[in-house]
Amino acid sequence: MKLAGLAMASPAAAAQILQQAAAEAMEFTQQAEATSLGSGTLDHLDLAVTEFNHAYSLKPPAAVFDAVLDYRRKVDALLKGRHTHRQERELLAFAGWMSELLAWLAHDLGDARTGLAFATDAFIHGRQAGHGQLCGWAMDAAASINLYEQRPDRARQAALKGLTEAPADHPLTVRLHAQAARAAAADGDADGFTTAFHAAEDAYRLLPPRSPRRFGMDVLPLANYALTSYPATSFIWLGQAEEARRHAEHALTTYESAPAASRSPSREAIARIDLAIAHAQLGDPDDAVALGHQALDSARVVGSVLGRAGDLTSFLTRRYPRQAAVEGLAERLTAAAAARSALSATSTGA
Structure with missing residues (x-):
């Protein structure tokens, strides 16, 4: 009779079964809404991620890394607790956003292995949350880190992986195509660069009138x-x-004319180094050295800046050996790298 349920039950038994089912439905609903999260937890995490992203270009990367990692651990603990399915998706996304930022911060601190580990973590959490945009940003970070580690093939793979997840009408898609183009150039593939960069330009022309915000x-x-x-x-x-x-x-010019909130000292420094290397290749070492010093005057001399400055000094040393100005720039770069390493070690307790 229990197996047959309502089909074989008498009217009185059927009524009792339906009453029990109603009670079970209420319990199902309570279980679906059961959570150990406080009412303001998700709002607090949203504010924290926002503040961390604003602090990224303004504060020393070691200090921001420590703060974000502490919150990332808190989100991991929350994910192991009791929450609704909707809350789980939001927690997964917050975890992914924090790992994406940690990937960039580790890159700035010169630790590619840690940066790539967090980029992968961000991608996985983004996929679990059903958040394609987060997945794309994670692979944007992975592409840059691999490029600075001189692994253009992996950088291109990361960019293409991100393109499979990113929204087609989003500026992120432009970046990922441009990342693929840069990776092709690093690999000496001029045709691949041209194709990918044209794809980036095409994607840019298709962007909607209103720019999204992150x-x-x-x-x-x-x-x-x-x-x-x-x-x-x-x-x-x-x-x-x-x-x-x-x-x-x-x-x-683009960097310098950007609104104050969008300025990036490290990107401006790298633009100066690119310009310096171009001048050096064109036979103008004096301007190259001057631009190199300007880059090292940046308020945010992170790992990527030091890496590109190393490319500049290496080229100048080969092309213009024993020039005092070139030697002076190389010595300043060595001192800057040592100072940043000491500061990072002190800030992180390493």
């Missing part, structure tokens, strides 16, 4: 930067110094 910040400048600074670096790698100079000058 944690309160306009993301369109990130697409603009990719279309200006990435080709400058790419043409340097492809040995086209005049094109590199033109794009680097454009990139620097």
